[in-house]
Amino acid sequence: MNAYEAIYYRKSVRGYSMEALAPEMLERLRNCARHLKRLDPSIGYQVDILDLTRNKIRLVGPFRVRAPYYLMISVDKSREGAMLEAGYLAEQLVLYLAGKNIGTCYQGGLRCLNITPAQGLKQVMLIAFGRADHKIYRNQEQARRKKLSALCSFREGIGEEMRTLLKAARLAPSAFNTQPWRFVVYAGRIHILARDSFWNRVHPGGTEFDMGVMLCHMVLAAEELWMDITLKKDGQLAENRWKKCRYIISLINNQNNLNN
Ligand SMILES: Cc1cc2nc3c(=O)[nH]c(=O)nc-3n(C[C@H](O)[C@H](O)[C@H](O)COP(=O)(O)O)c2cc1C
Numbered sequence: 001m002n003a004y005e006a007i008y009y010r011k012s013v014r015g016y017s018m019e020a021l022a023p024e025m026l027e028r029l030r031n032c033a034r035h036l037k038r039l040d041p042s043i044g045y046q047v048d049i050l051d052l053t054r055n056k057i058r059l060v061g062p063f064r065v066r067a068p069y070y071l072m073i074s075v076d077k078s079r080e081g082a083m084l085e086a087g088y089l090a091e092q093l094v095l096y097l098a099g100k101n102i103g104t105c106y107q108g109g110l111r112c113l114n115i116t117p118a119q120g121l122k123q124v125m126l127i128a129f130g131r132a133d134h135k136i137y138r139n140q141e142q143a144r145r146k147k148l149s150a151l152c153s154f155r156e157g158i159g160e161e162m163r164t165l166l167k168a169a170r171l172a173p174s175a176f177n178t179q180p181w182r183f184v185v186y187a188g189r190i191h192i193l194a195r196d197s198f199w200n201r202v203h204p205g206g207t208e209f210d211m212g213v214m215l216c217h218m219v220l221a222a223e224e225l226w227m228d229i230t231l232k233k234d235g236q237l238a239e240n241r242w243k244k245c246r247y248i249i250s251l252i253n254n255q256n257n258l259n260n
Pocket residue numbers: 010011012013014062063105106107108109110143144173174175176177209210213
């Protein structure tokens with residue numbers, strides 16, 4: 001299963017066997033982490049694999065699942081867009097692992113006390129991973145998600161390709177399943193908005209992280225369909241007042257604009 005297909009089948013896994021993964025598997029994961037797609041390549045990041053089968057790793061925080069490994073995602077939080085970037089990077093790794101039959105679960109409240117990232121970077125997310133006790137896949141119909149009609153304001157009719165992007169976006173995981181994304185949809189572009197929840201108040205940047213996770217789904221879907229898209233921030237739209245929402249970015253379908 002590739003990362004795009006995994007969008008439709010992945011679910012959070014909270015029960016793990018503590019068996020070690022093959023060293024080659026971990027090496028491939030490290031390699032994947034070095035070659036992730038970027039939204040803003042100038043934002044520094046680091047991915048560490050915390051191996052609890054071999055090392056003493058001190059983790060603190062609520063709702064912790066017991067797992068043999070964790071991914072630790074760190075970014076330069078002083079930069080604008082750092083949390084969006086972090087979510088975008090993290091979800092690529094999560095889907096890569098799901099495609100290899102390895103379970104994952106984001107651990108939003110967890111911190112590692114005895115491993116620190118390089119200077120200037122801050123750990124922003126830990127993700128449990130490993131072989132699961134039970135099934136790691138489900139059908140998309142079983143995913144608890146808001147309907148597209150509740151997430152989107154359709155301003156024009158759209159084609160199948162744009163609809164596929166929205167369907168992939170809808171399935172993204174989010175903290176407490178809050179699904180903060182909202183979409184203003186035109187035939188050739190989608191304006192992407194975020195609706196903050198309590199989660200962003202207790203965890204500043206939490207909504208941006210979720211939005212980055214969701215953008216990863218949209219971009220993977222666009223790549224799968226060989227669509228030519230651009231993600232672009234529109235200064236004017238950022239100034240607009242949106243009902244209960246904040247503007248994040250716009251997705252432009254360049255092909256559609258050429259045809260019109
Ligand atoms: C940023 C983020 C933080 C999360 N934190 C936790 C957590 O601390 N504990 C947990 O059990 N699940 C956590 N989750 C998993 C969500 O609860 C889960 O993705 C959501 O309920 C949807 O379920 P699904 O992933 O099975 O589709 C987190 C997910 C995200 C994206």
